[in-house]
Amino acid sequence: METIALITSFVLILIGLYGILSQKNILKMIVGFSLFDTGLHVLIVTVGYIRGGTAPILDQVTGTSNVSDKIVDPIPQALVLTAIVIGLGVTALMLAYALKMYQEKQSLDIRDFKELKW
């Protein structure tokens, strides 16, 4: 289970990275970013997973003793929430940029934005 999740996450990360580095269309690059982020999120959750553990909510199932053995690590889950939010922000801003860039040049090809160099 963890292995699958781990592999999935790395595959996602690599696909995302490949997308960012190879796609010329800005929107596709942003999609690559999203994939990258998703992979990361899966990775975070996987890292916190404890085999057989339940959701880190203190209720009757978990009881109050030896809680940490029964639940998965709650911190990565908290982290992933933050990370998702941040990823959202980044994606939104990137899209805003993409819009602006399209307005300026009627193009979404990253190679068309090379005025600044050297």
Next chain:
Amino acid sequence: MDFISPINVVAVSLGAAFFMGLLGKKAQTVSYILLLGALLFNTIVSGQWLYGLATNIIDAQQVYTAGFRPPFSINLLMGLDEAVITTLVNIVGLLGAIYMASGLHKKGSGSQVVYLVLIMSLNVIVLSRDLFNIFVFLEVGSIATAGLIIMQKGINAVSAGFKYMLATGIIASIMLIGVIFIYRFTGTLNLDFVMQSHPVLKQGALISSFLILMAILLELKPFPANGWALDVYESAHPGISAMLSSAVATANLFVLYKFTGMAGESLMYYISLIGLVTFVGSNLLGINQTNARRMLGYSSIGQIGLLVAIIGLVPHSNANFKLIFIGILTGHYFAKAGLFWIAGIVKAQNIKEWSVLRNRPVLLFLFLTFVLALTGFPPFPSFWGKWQLVMGLSQQGQIAAVIAILVGSFFEVVYLLRWAGYSIKLEPGKLPEVKLSQFIPVILFGLGIYATGYFVSQATNFGDTINYIPLVVVAILLVVDFLPAYIKNSLSILATGWFAYLLIPGQDTLKLVFTVIFLVGGILTLIPGFHVKGKRAGFYPSAMLMFGGLALLIEAENMLQFFFAWEIMTLGSYFLIIRGKESMVHAFSYMLFSVGGAYLILLGFGMVSVGNTGLSLNLLSQIKFYPVLAMALLAVGFMTKTASLGLHIWLPGAHGEAESDVSPMVSAILLKAGVFGLVLLMLAAGGEYNNYQGLFYTLGWIGALTALVGNLGAVFQEDAKRLLAYSSIGQLGYILFAFSIMSQLGWLTGFTYTINHFMFKAILFLSVGGIVMRLGTHNMYEMGGLIKKMPFSFIAVLIGIITLAGIPPLSGFSGKWLFYNAVIMKGWYFQGAIIFFAGTIAFLYCFKLIYSIFLGQLKDNHRNVKELPFWYLLPQYILILGIMVFSAKPDLILKPLGTALAAAFPSNPLIWEGTKALSQLGYWDATTIMIVIGTMFVILLIWLMLMSRKAQNVKQFNIVYAGERPERPELTHVSHNIYAGYNKALGFLVAPGITGFWNYATNLVESIGNFTRRIYSGNGQSYAIHLVSYIVVVFIIYISSI
């Protein structure tokens, strides 16, 4: 005193941002005031903590959020370091908001909120001790930055912002992976706990810590994976660029510093390597920039690289680490923010358009302040930082790192000072209107950098021994710069006289010679300034900077004082030289050689300090670490000032194109600073029985060849001042040679030459400079026949060249006589013969000088020229008096000098029998010779007058001209290229091989830079690829090394 908890920074900022968001677009002014209020609050909080921690009123304090102790909550640490950094961040945040008032105001609350959030996030990443928290706020900061970048209209800013987002997105993801694995391996996100599990990190979590550090390093824009940052620096609003360069970089550097606990030694090594490569590489590419803001971007990246290198190189336990770091950091922080702000005021992109600053002298002054602070000149903080850094690294034995740092600094100096030169010299355009809100932050930062410089200097080892009085004098002169020139001239003379009064009594004989040359010479060369009408803006501060530096040089007892004085003097002389009409290029090359020389001196001092304690100049006599090499570095450093062969190409232009009364200052006086350095060095080397015979033998040859090439160069000059400048090269070659002999006679020769050169070169440059001023041309072939118009100058020049040529009975002959004896006793026959040959070549240019200017045919347009002004003649005749006294009674000076030298050079002294000097080989009685020649001359004159009938005066064309009449004076005056035959025979010796070499070197550096910078293709995707490949490459290198 109540200390406001730093958590309130976050709270207040967020609260304010929230309200500002509520206010919407309508209440822009209110929200702007809220923004300022919040920023001011932040500043006050951090400032208060800084004050409290610095004065030990309060101890470092942890702030726990959510009522738990770590690791169950996020904690903030407010220590002295954090207080300093947050204060810096908040100040630039506040002033930046003021600076961008119109922009932020216009854009409404949205951009203001983003701005506030950026500042807050920077505060948090500095304070926070939680890894994930730091990550989050780094990300928040990046997003805020990207939001601010888009504030600037135009495609450039937008595409740069997108590139920025791409890069920071990748960096953040990498950091996140690192954070998550750290958590996986250590089970905590708290930095302090992570650090405690350091061994764990070493075993299993190496990659995670590597990724985190790598991410932070990438945030700091390592070369060459930094194209995205350059674009932002270039295109964003200058206020934002300033923020990025000073605040964001400062905060990120601090984060790196916090994280270094996680890095093992080997990673630290790579961090330092990355920093050094960035510093050198970025500055190398900066050389080719013509766009001011992009150039500043390169410089920023370079400086940050240096700071990264410092974090990696200097052990944090080293007592001086913080001093070095803060010194260089604040230098960069103030200067870069200031420069970006000025860039916003100037609006011009091309560095050649920056001369518009001349419309506002205050702005120009601030601009120069910042540029010089960046280049590490005193009294700015980066000078002290760099000094400590070099000393510290040397003592660790990290000479290679020192060299890299100096090379990088040198590249930086190249483009920054070229820029400074353009702004001082090129024709100014029109300056856009300057808003007060833009002006105030710049001024405050200008003041800040001086204040910080002073405080950092006081914290430096031996920094408190620095004498600031000359700088105070300079400051006073700067303030009263609006007064007419004669008042400032009197003030300067008074100040120089006062230095002389302080220094001369009780000075030991050897230093006394130089004190008199520097300061009395200073007074004499300042006198012609009375002739200048108007304000002569900027002249006197520069002159006093130079003379103050020279005075400090005499006073210096430790290496720091010496180097401080050396740099001050260089700076002053640079500003003096660049005042000449055509002297921009020449002042630039002068500065490059000087800075290069200064860096060699610094390196040398560093090597001297290895294995020794303290900084005393006496340590020069007990160098433990490669003594010959250290000695050679120092010697070469000093020889850039004395313009020895190979390092001389700056001199003719610099001295030739300087103003009429500046040329004597820099030629007669300033060159002796290099001699002074050499004298100190050689004395410390152990006098007669030293262990550096090979080195001094080489120096002797260099001196001889310098004399030959310098004098030969002078022969073929048509420009009167360049002729004198080349002659200076030659004379300094004699001096170098004479001192290298390392015997009492050799040193007496050296001193005699030094004193003589001071006197006759001042006379010659004053008269020739005055004539150039009167005639408006440098070309000798355009002069002629001026003896009838300027008899007093003629006499002065005549005496000058007789002394120069060493013809008895004047004092030049003392030098020649001593020289022969010294050379023959030492056994340096061939070098001696070359010097002698050079001496006879001096006749050629002496004759050309006096003949072409004063004799021959008077030109039509010079019929009405007047004698030189009194203020030019006065110092000349005082110096002539000096020459006469020294000629008739050389024992007045040489006897005490011999006594003083006897300690270091005991054998074969010069023996005095009354006025007669006896060496082992020969004898010479200057007084008798003077009497005999004088009497004889008078008798023979009477003889001629008795024998001749009344001589009739004729006009200029009454000459034998083969029965014809001359057509025009300019066709009859033979002056241009009169040594054509000589050129044909020996001209190959002065073929511009050395200039060619330096040109080749310059071109090489430039083309390397030009080639390398093509990696910045402008494509955001390539930049992303750079980033990823950079990580991979560094990772592979790193992994393969452990």
Next chain:
Amino acid sequence: MKMKETDNQNKFLHEDIEKREVIAPDGSIIEIDPMQDYFCDARPQVSEPYKIKVVEKFLNWARSESIWVLGFGTGCGSIEIPPLMTPRFDAFRYGVQMRPTPRQSNAFIISGYLSVKTLKRVIRSYEQMQNPKYVLLWEVAPLTAECIGTVTIPLTGSICICRSTCTLPVACRAPKLYLPGL
């Protein structure tokens, strides 16, 4: 019309001798009158001979034994001057020496015809000689103006200008005939 007159007047003046204006380094304009500014018009001043006869006689003997010659070879006669110094004639033995500069010469040999063009050179060279000075006119050409018709000047003119001390009225082609003159 008036313009033309001045043009005609100036036709014979070399352009370098015309008045002109130059700009001084300080920007003011200076008027140059070459005739006035470059040459002095004062007459050469000659000191009186020594009053004591014996001294003057001795000096005169010295002058006559040491005649330094400035050759002014304008025409056919000049070819004879160099042979004068050769072994065959050897004027040296009488103290005769050739000088290249009129300043140092005492005797002026004009050995050819004189045209208007050469005349001013003669006058200038003559004036540059120091007193006492002697002139030796050679050949018939300067005397009779026969050689070239139009532009020669009569003998009287030369004599007037130079106060010739000696003339050799025979058109001969032998260097040795210089010797009696000297």
Next chain:
Amino acid sequence: MEFTVSKILWTLLGLFIVLNWGLIMGGTMRKIVARVGKRYGIPIYQPYIDLVKNYSVRSQITHGVMFYLGPVFRLSGGVGIFLFLPLIFGSDHWSNFSFSGDLILILYFQFFGMLGMALGAGEGGHPYSAIGVSRGLSQFTTIEVPMTLAVISLAVQYNTLSISEIVAAQQGGLANWTMVTNPFATVAAMLSLLGAFGHSPFDLVKAPNEIPIGPPTEYHATYLGVLRTNAAILHVVEAALFMNLFFGGATNWFELILKTFLIYFWSVFVGVVFPRFRIEQSVQWFLKIPLILGIIAIIVVL
């Protein structure tokens, strides 16, 4: 040593003798040159007549103060060398004021007259003066190189720069002369002497056919008299310097006259035989064989 009246009178007498010998020697040399050219030549006393004539010219012009002072400088140069040079070995009377300076003083005092003359001629405003001076100086720089090497070689050999001591070291027969003990230095110096005397092939300064007589073109009358006086003194004195350095000096006037005559004759002899160099040829020539000989001279004494 002091300036006593008798000392000054002896010196003046020496100067008178040297002047007369210089004039006669000049006449003799010209006679010799004439005889080489199969001419009868001037009378030997002709220089006296020329001198008298020049001093007795009745009009004179001047181009300015420096022009006027030029000949004075020149004559001071010649007389000065005489004053600082010990003429007759072992004689107090004929050692002049040589106690005030050594060989270096004499080497450098040569420039005094040259410079003054160059400046005087320069004020004359004549283009040929400048050309002549520039050529003279150019040539002079390279003449001095072998000369310097020879002098250094001598100083090393005798371990002194005092001329009297150098002469003293050469006493006791031909075998002790520098000519024998240090032949390379002697040859180097004698070659540079050719340049110093300015006879063909090194008569570039006065190059009679190009720049008529170079610097003194404007000089005449008394000026010329002074210059000629100087030339007479200078020739003897310079020859005497070489005599002292290389040919054992002189213990009496006869020896001095003979040796100076021969030394001077050497340059006349070469001058009669060779045509003139161009300036760059002359400069390069001195930097070839004489320079190499000078270097060998130093290597030999090391």
